[in-house]
Amino acid sequence: MKKTILLLLTVLCISIFGFAQDNHQQTQLHIIPEPVSINLQKGNFSLKPNTSVIVEDSKTLELATLFTKLLNTPTGYHLSAKKGKEVSDAIVLKINKTPDSELGDEGYTLRVTSKNVIITANQPNGLFYGIQTLMQLLPPDVESQTAIHSVTWEIPCVNIMDYPRFGWRGLMLDVSRHFFSKQFVEEYIDEMAKYKYNIFHWHLTDDQGWRIEIKGLPKLTEIGAWRVPREGKWWSFLPPQPGEKATQGGYYTQQDIRDVVAYAQKRFITILPEIDVPAHSLSLIAAYPNLSCTQQPYSVNPGSQFYKIEDNVLCVANDSTWLMLDKIFTEVAELFPCNYIHVGGDEAYKGFWEKDPKDQALMKRENITDLEGLQSYFEKKLETLITSKGKKMIGWDEILEGGIAPEATVMSWRGMSGGTQAARMGHQVIMTPSNYTYLDLYQGDPLIEPSTYSVLRLNTCYQFEPVPDSVDPKYILGGQGNLWTESVPNDRHAEYMTWPRGLALSEVFWSPKDKRNWPDFIRRMQNRFKYMDAAQVNYALSANDPIITGVRDANDSLQVKLATEIPGLDIYYTFDGTNPDNFYPKYDGKPLDIPKGASAIRVITYLDGKPFGHQINCPLSDVAKRVPGNKK
Numbered sequence: 294m295k296k297t298i299l300l301l302l303t304v305l306c307i308s309i310f311g312f313a314q315d316n317h318q319q320t321q322l323h324i325i326p327e328p329v330s331i332n333l334q335k336g337n338f339s340l341k342p343n344t345s346v347i348v349e350d351s352k353t354l355e356l357a358t359l360f361t362k363l364l365n366t367p368t369g370y371h372l373s374a375k376k377g378k379e380v381s382d383a384i385v386l387k388i389n390k391t392p393d394s395e396l397g398d399e400g401y402t403l404r405v406t407s408k409n410v411i412i413t414a415n416q417p418n419g420l421f422y423g424i425q426t427l428m429q430l431l432p433p434d435v436e437s438q439t440a441i442h443s444v445t446w447e448i449p450c451v452n453i454m455d456y457p458r459f460g461w462r463g464l465m466l467d468v469s470r471h472f473f474s475k476q477f478v479e480e481y482i483d484e485m486a487k488y489k490y491n492i493f494h495w496h497l498t499d500d501q502g503w504r505i506e507i508k509g510l511p512k513l514t515e516i517g518a519w520r521v522p523r524e525g526k527w528w529s530f531l532p533p534q535p536g537e538k539a540t541q542g543g544y545y546t547q548q549d550i551r552d553v554v555a556y557a558q559k560r561f562i563t564i565l566p567e568i569d570v571p572a573h574s575l576s577l578i579a580a581y582p583n584l585s586c587t588q589q590p591y592s593v594n595p596g597s598q599f600y601k602i603e604d605n606v607l608c609v610a611n612d613s614t615w616l617m618l619d620k621i622f623t624e625v626a627e628l629f630p631c632n633y634i635h636v637g638g639d640e641a642y643k644g645f646w647e648k649d650p651k652d653q654a655l656m657k658r659e660n661i662t663d664l665e666g667l668q669s670y671f672e673k674k675l676e677t678l679i680t681s682k683g684k685k686m687i688g689w690d691e692i693l694e695g696g697i698a699p700e701a702t703v704m705s706w707r708g709m710s711g712g713t714q715a716a717r718m719g720h721q722v723i724m725t726p727s728n729y730t731y732l733d734l735y736q737g738d739p740l741i742e743p744s745t746y747s748v749l750r751l752n753t754c755y756q757f758e759p760v761p762d763s764v765d766p767k768y769i770l771g772g773q774g775n776l777w778t779e780s781v782p783n784d785r786h787a788e789y790m791t792w793p794r795g796l797a798l799s800e801v802f803w804s805p806k807d808k809r810n811w812p813d814f815i816r817r818m819q820n821r822f823k824y825m826d827a828a829q830v831n832y833a834l835s836a837n838d839p840i841i842t843g844v845r846d847a848n849d850s851l852q853v854k855l856a857t858e859i860p861g862l863d864i865y866y867t868f869d870g871t872n873p874d875n876f877y878p879k880y881d882g883k884p885l886d887i888p889k890g891a892s893a894i895r896v897i898t899y900l901d902g903k904p905f906g907h908q909i910n911c912p913l914s915d916v917a918k919r920v921p922g923n924k925k
Contacts, residue, residue, distance in 0.1 A: 321449060323820035324429050325488060325796050326803035327810075328455035336407045340364070340431070340446035345383035346374045353386050353417050359559060360386075360424050367827075369440030384410040384427075386420050399491070400456025403427060405448050418561040419456075422489050426453060429487075429824070436828035459759065461723050461771030462802035463492030463565070464795060466787070469499035469576070470527075470596075470778040472518075472543040477784045479556050484792070484830060486560040488799035493557055494565045494635065494773060497545075500575035500594045500605050504544045505566075507624050510617070512580035518544040520593040526744055527779040532597040539593060550628045558630075565687070566629045568621060569637030571671050575605035583613050586649035596779065601642050609671045610651035619678060626682035633702065634679055638688035641668055669695030676701055687723070690715070704773070706731075713761050716768035725773040729757035730798065732790050733777040737835025738909050743789075745780040751836045752858045754797040755811060774798045788831035793818050812860050837906035839864050839896040843920035844884050851917055852884035853894055862906070863899040872908060875899050887913060 322331060346364075348357045357374030364372055379385050389396075392415040396402070401414040401423035412423035430448045434441040464485055466473065473481075482493055497504045503517030519539040523530040533539070545553070557564050570577075578585045579593045585604040599605070607614045625634060643664040646652045652667065661667050672688060676698035679686040687702045690711025697703070702721040705712030712722040727734075727747075734749035735742050759772040774795055781787050796818055800809065815836075825832050840856040855864050864880035865873040868891040885894075892913055898906035917923065 322430070322451070323817040324426055324453075325814070325817050325821055326800035327808045327814075327817075328426065328453050329805055329808070330452075330454040332452040334406070334450035334452065336450040337447040338405050338407055338410055338450065340368065340370075340448065341382070342368075342370045342372075343382065344370075344372060345377070345380065346372055347377045347379065347383050347385045348374060348387075349376070349378065349385070350388045351376055353388060353420060355559070356417055356420060356424075357386055360384075363424075363428065364435070366439070367435050367437040367441055368444075368446055369442055379409065379411065381408045385412070386424075387411060387413045388417070388420070389413055389415050396454075396456050399460075400454075401426075403451070403453040403455070405430070405450045405452075407450060410448065418491075421486075421561050422455070423453075425487055425489060426455065429821075433820075433823035433827050436824045438829070457489065457803045458805060459769070459771030459802050461492055461773070462490045462799065463494050463723070463725075463771070463773035464490055464791070464798075465494035465496055465567075465725075465773060465775040467496040467499070467776060467778040467781075468504050469496060469502040469569075471782050472502060472504065473778075473784065473787065474543075475545060475549045475553060477787070478553055480784075481787070481791075482553075482557050482560060482562055484788075484828075485795075486562060488796060489803050490795075490799060491562055492565055492773065493562050494567060494775070496567045496569070496777075498568050498576060499573045500599070501596065502542050502544075502593060503576040503580065505550065505568075505625070505628075506544060506546045507621055508547070510580075510620060513577065514544045515580070517576035517580040517593060518542045520595040523595045523597075524782070527596045528598055530596045532599070533592040533595060541595070542593075547624075547628060554629060563631050564629055565631050565633055565635055566625055567635035567637060568625060569635075569639070570618065570675070571607040571609065571637075571668070572605055572639065572641035573637055574607050575599070575603065577617075578605065578607070581613075581617065584608060584611060584617060586611075586645040586652065601644060604645045606641055606643070606645055607671075608649060608652060609646065609667055610649070610655040615674070615678070618675065622678060622682055622684075626679075626684050632685055633687045634682075634684045635687045635704070636672075636675055636679065636692075638668070638672060638692040639690075639706070641691065643668070663695070665695035667695070668692075669697070672701065673698045702770070706775070709761055712769070713764055716761075716764045720768065721770050722768055723770050723773055724759040725775055726757075727775075729754060730772065730774045731777065732774050732794055733780060736790070736794060736833055737838050737907075738841065738911075740909055740911060740915070741838070741907055742835065743780065743786065749794070750840075750858055751794055751797055752811060754794045755801065755809065755814060757798065757801050758806070759801070772798070772802050785831045789833050792825065792830065792832035793821070793836070794833075796821060815859050834906070837862075837898060839898050839906060839909055841894065841896055841909060841911045841916060841919065843916040843918070843923070845920060846884070850886075851913070851920070852886060853913075853916055854884050855880045855896060857898055857906075861900070864896060865899060866894055866896045868894055871895070873897050874904070875902060 361372045398416045401419040403423045404411045414420045434444045503513045519542040521533045521537045522541040576593045579591050586608045587604040672692045676686045690705045703715035704723045708726050716722045734747045760766045760769050836858040842854045844852045844854050865877045867873045895910045897908040
């Protein structure tokens with residue numbers, strides 16, 4: 294009996310040790326988004342100057358060549374891709390001769406042994422995603438733009454099987470509020486590709502700038518692409534002054550567009566163009582004033598208050614509106630291979646329609662009883678125009694108002710309700726609710742972050758679930774993060790606002806729902822920062838900072854509550870005006886009473902005995918505004 298018990302204890306200890314060892318090995322990997330299945334093995338594959346990159350199918354040779362370029366820059370090697378058969382000391386890209394139904398079009402398997410690396414997939418885009426995972430298994434210097442000769446280029450032996458949860462995995466960049474160069478757009482696409490995004494939503498037009506060349510409509514870029522220069526806080530600017538020249542802006546030529554589309558296609562990213570109508574059209578109306586109801590001459594808006602003052606909405610009953618839109622969308626359809634065109638449809642102020650005799654006559658003639666019905670009329674007529682170009686129409690969820698166009702796809706931004714409603718009506722939906730996916734919002738404490746509005750923290754992005762319980766999942770194409778750029782004036786800040794929240798959303802859109810693990814994501818994210826440093830990509834460390842809120846006790850006295858997004862951080866604070874470190878009071882999780890005479894609290898986070906986040910100095914008057922439910 295004693296021998297039996299001893300044997301059982303021995304087996305149990307071996308099992309526990311084995312589990313702990315496997316778990317330790319698993320934490321050596323730091324892939325984002327998390328794959329469906331990972332099995333880490335012993336050993337490594339060494340990438341050497343004589344390593345071969347082999348394809349078995351000539352149609353994947355271009356992809357393999359792109360891969361070798363990614364490797365050659367940081368390693369200083371001269372690897373080249375060639376067609377051949379599987380051999381030792383090689384990275385092999387294979388298309389399955391018999392498709393694996395579990396992988397679908399975008400899935401892959403990745404097997405790394407000490408002898409070779411084999412990526413298999415049903416389609417080339419699956420191979421591409423396998424390559425992105427392989428790049429994350431190499432040391433961080435693989436992202437360097439110059440050769441690093443001191444690195445041992447080893448890849449851990451592993452078996453991975455992976456495929457996406459959603460087919461639509463998007464990021465949107467608004468280039469109207471601030472113009473971004475063609476080079477930056479391509480760099481942004483590069484970063485998206487690393488995390489298996491497959492849709493780049495290009496917001497090309499808005500009140501503050503028209504960014505796409507349309508042949509035969511030169512004023513769109515001669516006038517619509519430029520505004521008077523302003524720096525500072527958006528919506529606080531002076532409107533254009535008499536005689537002031539419009540010198541800020543830019544646009545993409547049609548050749549620029551073709552170049553970026555081709556660049557994205559090589560990285561298996563589809564570009565969704567957006568021409569925002571009938572509202573958000575002031576840059577279009579500034580170029581062609583006859584398109585609005587008022588037909589008044591307006592300037593391109595520089596970020597000053599104008600809503601309901603200047604008419605930024607196209608006149609529905611104006612024949613010129615439809616001649617113009619037909620011309621624009623004909624060229625947009627020719628430039629972009631994407632099956633969809635995004636037509637905006639959001640935030641249309643209808644007050645000018647209400648006063649316009651032509652629009653009122655149209656409503657009477659078509660038996661339209663309200664202004665929402667007039668927008669519905671516009672959207673349905675626009676969908677007919679879009680489908681005549683061989684495309685499908687996408688619009689923001691406002692296109693539901695007054696009745697949705699028959700085949701339109703809805704991008705739901707005002708929460709989940711618009712998408713839920715559209716899905717129940719049988720329409721396809723892309724979920725992009727602002728409270729989970731708007732990357733232009735504060736990601737940390739407004740006291741120390743660059744100015745913007747509202748708050749969207751990293752952990753909130755990670756909690757996003759695109760499929761509502763009450764909806765058939767087949768109608769949810771996927772989701773998208775949106776970077777509006779009113780408060781994003783330059784390239785570095787665009788990166789700062791996108792990453793790491795874009796990492797969190799990539800995992801939401803790609804990985805199985807049950808694989809999401811916040812503490813483990815943080816571990817992997819911290820490691821990814823090393824790669825971003827090597828690539829010189831900017832990112833935010835806001836999740837390291839303390840979170841300061843207010844609460845009220847039973848006597849309605851103000852107290853301070855502290856928290857962190859990242860688990861396991863220590864929080865230190867002072868009320869006496871001095872700067873805290875780890876010799877000061879440590880927060881124990883309970884609301885803090887405020888000492889008499891105190892006017893502010895200073896808070897900092899530590900990890901392993903070292904400062905980790907920024908110190909935040911918060912006036913107690915600001916704490917009072919942070920009490921949940923306080924509307925002051």
